[in-house]
Amino acid sequence: MKKRNRGLSPLLLSSTIIVSMILFPSLLLIIRLLNPVSPNWNHIKAYLLNEYIANSLALIFSVAIFTGLIGTFLSYGLCRFEFKYEKAMNILLYIPMAIPVYIGGYIYGGFFGNFGTIHRIFISLGIPYNRPDIFSLGGSVFVFSLFLSPYVVLISKSFFKSISKSYFDVSKTLGHNELSTFFRVILPMSKGAIISGIILVILEVLNEYGLVKYFGVPTFSTAIYSTWFGLGDLDSAIRLSSILMVVVFIILFFQGKFEESKMVSDSKSISNRPQRIKGSNRFYIIYSITFILYLTFSVLIPIAQLVYWSYLAIGTIKLNDLFNILTNTIIMASAITLAVLFSSLIVSNCKRLINTKVSNLYSRLIILGYSVPASIISIALLNYFLSVDRLLDPMYLYFGAKKMLITSTILLLCLALTIRYMAIGFNSIDSGLRKIGMNYHNSGRILGASPLKSFVLIDLPMLKHSIISALILTFVDVLKELPITLILRPFNFDTLSTKVFTYASDEMIHEASVYALMIISISLILLLILQFIRKESQYDRA
Amino acid sequence: MKKILLVSSILVLAISILGCTAKTNSDEINNSTESINTSISTENIVNIYTDRHYDTDQELYDKFTSETGIGVNVVKAGSDELLERLAAEGEETSADLIITSDVGRLYRANENGLTKITSSDIIKSNVDSKYIDEQDRFVALTMRARIIAYSLDRVDPSALSTYEDLTDERWSGKVLVRSSSNIYNQSLLASFIELNGEEQAEKWASAMLSSMARDPEGNDRDQMKAVVAGEGDLAIVNTYYLGKLLNSSDPIEVEVGSKIGVFFPNQETNGTHINISGASLTKYGKNSENAIKLLEFLTGEAAQYQYANANFEYPVNPNVEPSDLLKGWGEFKVQDIQLSKLGELNGKAVEIFNKVGWK
Numbered sequence: 001m002k003k004r005n006r007g008l009s010p011l012l013l014s015s016t017i018i019v020s021m022i023l024f025p026s027l028l029l030i031i032r033l034l035n036p037v038s039p040n041w042n043h044i045k046a047y048l049l050n051e052y053i054a055n056s057l058a059l060i061f062s063v064a065i066f067t068g069l070i071g072t073f074l075s076y077g078l079c080r081f082e083f084k085y086e087k088a089m090n091i092l093l094y095i096p097m098a099i100p101v102y103i104g105g106y107i108y109g110g111f112f113g114n115f116g117t118i119h120r121i122f123i124s125l126g127i128p129y130n131r132p133d134i135f136s137l138g139g140s141v142f143v144f145s146l147f148l149s150p151y152v153v154l155i156s157k158s159f160f161k162s163i164s165k166s167y168f169d170v171s172k173t174l175g176h177n178e179l180s181t182f183f184r185v186i187l188p189m190s191k192g193a194i195i196s197g198i199i200l201v202i203l204e205v206l207n208e209y210g211l212v213k214y215f216g217v218p219t220f221s222t223a224i225y226s227t228w229f230g231l232g233d234l235d236s237a238i239r240l241s242s243i244l245m246v247v248v249f250i251i252l253f254f255q256g257k258f259e260e261s262k263m264v265s266d267s268k269s270i271s272n273r274p275q276r277i278k279g280s281n282r283f284y285i286i287y288s289i290t291f292i293l294y295l296t297f298s299v300l301i302p303i304a305q306l307v308y309w310s311y312l313a314i315g316t317i318k319l320n321d322l323f324n325i326l327t328n329t330i331i332m333a334s335a336i337t338l339a340v341l342f343s344s345l346i347v348s349n350c351k352r353l354i355n356t357k358v359s360n361l362y363s364r365l366i367i368l369g370y371s372v373p374a375s376i377i378s379i380a381l382l383n384y385f386l387s388v389d390r391l392l393d394p395m396y397l398y399f400g401a402k403k404m405l406i407t408s409t410i411l412l413l414c415l416a417l418t419i420r421y422m423a424i425g426f427n428s429i430d431s432g433l434r435k436i437g438m439n440y441h442n443s444g445r446i447l448g449a450s451p452l453k454s455f456v457l458i459d460l461p462m463l464k465h466s467i468i469s470a471l472i473l474t475f476v477d478v479l480k481e482l483p484i485t486l487i488l489r490p491f492n493f494d495t496l497s498t499k500v501f502t503y504a505s506d507e508m509i510h511e512a513s514v515y516a517l518m519i520i521s522i523s524l525i526l527l528l529i530l531q532f533i534r535k536e537s538q539y540d541r542a
Numbered sequence: 543m544k545k546i547l548l549v550s551s552i553l554v555l556a557i558s559i560l561g562c563t564a565k566t567n568s569d570e571i572n573n574s575t576e577s578i579n580t581s582i583s584t585e586n587i588v589n590i591y592t593d594r595h596y597d598t599d600q601e602l603y604d605k606f607t608s609e610t611g612i613g614v615n616v617v618k619a620g621s622d623e624l625l626e627r628l629a630a631e632g633e634e635t636s637a638d639l640i641i642t643s644d645v646g647r648l649y650r651a652n653e654n655g656l657t658k659i660t661s662s663d664i665i666k667s668n669v670d671s672k673y674i675d676e677q678d679r680f681v682a683l684t685m686r687a688r689i690i691a692y693s694l695d696r697v698d699p700s701a702l703s704t705y706e707d708l709t710d711e712r713w714s715g716k717v718l719v720r721s722s723s724n725i726y727n728q729s730l731l732a733s734f735i736e737l738n739g740e741e742q743a744e745k746w747a748s749a750m751l752s753s754m755a756r757d758p759e760g761n762d763r764d765q766m767k768a769v770v771a772g773e774g775d776l777a778i779v780n781t782y783y784l785g786k787l788l789n790s791s792d793p794i795e796v797e798v799g800s801k802i803g804v805f806f807p808n809q810e811t812n813g814t815h816i817n818i819s820g821a822s823l824t825k826y827g828k829n830s831e832n833a834i835k836l837l838e839f840l841t842g843e844a845a846q847y848q849y850a851n852a853n854f855e856y857p858v859n860p861n862v863e864p865s866d867l868l869k870g871w872g873e874f875k876v877q878d879i880q881l882s883k884l885g886e887l888n889g890k891a892v893e894i895f896n897k898v899g900w901k
């Protein structure tokens with residue numbers, strides 16, 4: 001036993017390094033809580049918090065329910081039943097994720113708003129137009145749910161895909177039909193994965209500022225930004241964020257506890273994966289209607305609107321720096337995705353193999369960086385890396401490196417984004433690893449393989465789906481990431497998403513659309529490549 | 543095997559780092575084709591933090607580089623984040639110049655000790671003195687007016703007079719204006735605090751709530767579209783966005799713009815509210831001389847002409863006329879107020895907005 005623990009210590013060490021990179025900047029925020037309370041604090045409490053918190057809660061609950069329902073239904077249906085165009089459907093379901101939520105807001109503002117697409121159709125038909133109030137809490141829920149559902153689809157799907165056939169067989173033997181099997185067997189066991197997806201959605205909603213600002217729905221993040229930008233009081237803004245962080249941490253902590261107690265058994269082998277079955281006609285009708293409706297609003301309309309706007313921008317858009325922007329975007333997103341995947345594998349494996357309080361705590365802490373609005377965490381990261389730089393300056397000098405090596409280069413941005421998106425990658429990989437459980441790994445160990453060898457040769461191949469989900473999530477998220485890239489980038493560094501923002505913030509949505517479409521295209525290419533790889537590996541196995 | 547884990551972890555980190563630095567290198571190469579020796583010489587560059595994202599600005603910087611050989615490096619982001627970055631970087635900052643599209647942020651930068659005095663005779667001769675801070679803390683580059691846009695079909699402009707008059711019962715439920723998180727609304731209210739006192743300003747903001755046609759939502763263009771769609775009769779908007787609307791590549795937006803009238807309020811009283819885009823030298827900038835050269839260039843006639851014509855902003859150089867479109871709206875009396883006051887009172891304005899419940 002002793003030997004085993006010592007053998008695993010590099011794992012614990014590297015996890016500790018990774019987690020501390022996330023922890024320190026967050027601690028910087030919490031430490032600022034000790035600063036004396038500014039007079040603004042009372043003002044904020046008196047006028048902002050109540051309504052804004054109420055809005056945030058309403059948003060979170062509604063969006064969680066909608067994305068949970070849509071995401072689970074679409075993803076489970078696709079995993080369990082035969083579809084002729086299953087691969088294409090898979091890819092289509094992920095595309096909404098590539099559309100930043102605030103751009104979704106502009107799209108639907110432009111679609112339903114005055115002189116928007118629908119209004120124009122009505123004008124040309126000569127019918128008076130009563131515009132639906134999209135600029136509202138309901139409208140925000142609509143937009144959030146559309147563009148965030150893929151998070152639930154992705155994470156729950158990698159779980160559904162690896163559910164063992166025996167569960168279905170046993171349930172069938174006991175006389176349950178498909179529907180009751182789903183509710184009584186599948187849903188309880190996949191609750192953890194679905195909740196993981198929903199939590200990512202909730203974190204996105206809590207962080208979001210662009211859409212709620214445009215729609216005029218003040219939320220908790222509005223309070224944070226209004227305190228910082230309006231009152232010029234960053235300390236109070238950080239105080240608000242820290243509260244948010246603590247609340248999120250508590251929720252996650254209890255969610256984790258709850259899940260652990262429920263994780264009784266692990267589902268098993270890949271080779272035991274069930275064949276897709278043919279569903280009833282009624283199922284296909286309901287599924288098709290849901291699928292088509294969802295895709296119409298989350299892919300078809302948005303892309304059509306963006307294409308139309310891009311067409312209007314043909315005469316005005318300047319694309320002279322496009323090559324640079326594209327390479328910046330792609331290289332950065334790839335590098336960060338790699339770093340996130342790798343670190344997530346380490347920490348989640350550490351949590352699994354060294355199942356101590358410390359390693360479990362790590363898995364909770366890793367999500368911290370994601371619970372604070374991005375602009376706030378970017379300031380914390382900046383301060384953190386500035387102090388690292390100041391500390392290491394003599395070393396830089398010794399090696400002849402640049403002064404302020406991290407903060408004066410792109411390193412700052414890469415590290416910051418890696419820290420930020422660790423939660424995304426980790427969540428997906430962790431839920432995969434938990435499902436695989438320890439049995440296979442232990443068999444490997446009994447046969448004399450080292451922990452690492454067992455992990456690489458046995459666990460990793462079984463983890464394929466989770467890794468691919470994590471890869472898609474992280475890559476697409478980094479692709480569309482905005483606040484951190486905007487503020488921490490070095491001089492003359494543009495990505496597609498900063499271009500989208502700079503145009504959109506200036507009410508030049510036509511020009512912004514061109515770049516938004518490029519983000520979608522790159523995501524689509526990634527999805528196609530992954531699909532191709534998956535196909536190849538299937539042939540390999542055959 | 544454990545060693546492999548460590549080695550490979552270092553390897554991946556190294557790769558991702560390399561991936562990143564490789565990109566910076568290529569960036570520098572690309573830049574150096576435009577601005578000679580960006581990375582080597584610290585002499586011949588100027589580094590800017592700006593929250594103005596316009597293509598026009600970049601064109602002007604490029605022009606400056608080709609005229610003077612001074613390379614211009616830019617980070618574009620929100621002004622508040624940039625100020626925070628500047629503050630955190632302290633003496634180590636590489637930024638020489640901070641440009642924002644709101645005077646309040648320049649004032650705040652100065653209050654936080656992030657800027658230094660900008661003194662240049664050329665700038666002084668270029669820019670109308672009311673657009674230069676009286677203590678030389680900042681200088682304006684362009685100017686925008688916050689006007690009343692009205693429906694040409696339904697509103698007789700002779701019925702319009704002042705911002706204060708918008709709270710009159712006549713306009714109850716007819717005025718469109720965006721949310722109070724918008725900086726131009728904040729500086730508008732700040733100007734009222736300065737001119738009419740805090741109490742009156744609060745009364746105005748509170749009374750405006752019942753004049754509003756709907757809860758604040760959308761951006762300036764959306765307010766004008768709502769006027770034309772009949773949701774309200776008046777909108778408080780920036781001239782700049784009407785210019786953009788009228789010159790949109792979307793024919794329907796142009797049509798919407800053509801149904802909007804421009805009214806400069808408070809001409810009989812204390813003048814129409816304006817806000818500026820302006821610049822300050824950063825306290826720890828290493829290329830301040832170059833920064834001043836850039837400011838001299840940007841306030842010069844050629845650059846001011848380009849600002850005015852490409853971007854529908856009012857020039858601050860009195861020798862340069864506004865674009866034909868802006869001239870067509872007529873001349874107007876500008877609010878007589880020290881611009882720095884807008885910054886000083888910004889926080890107060892936000893408090894009032896929160897207090898009265900202007901979303």
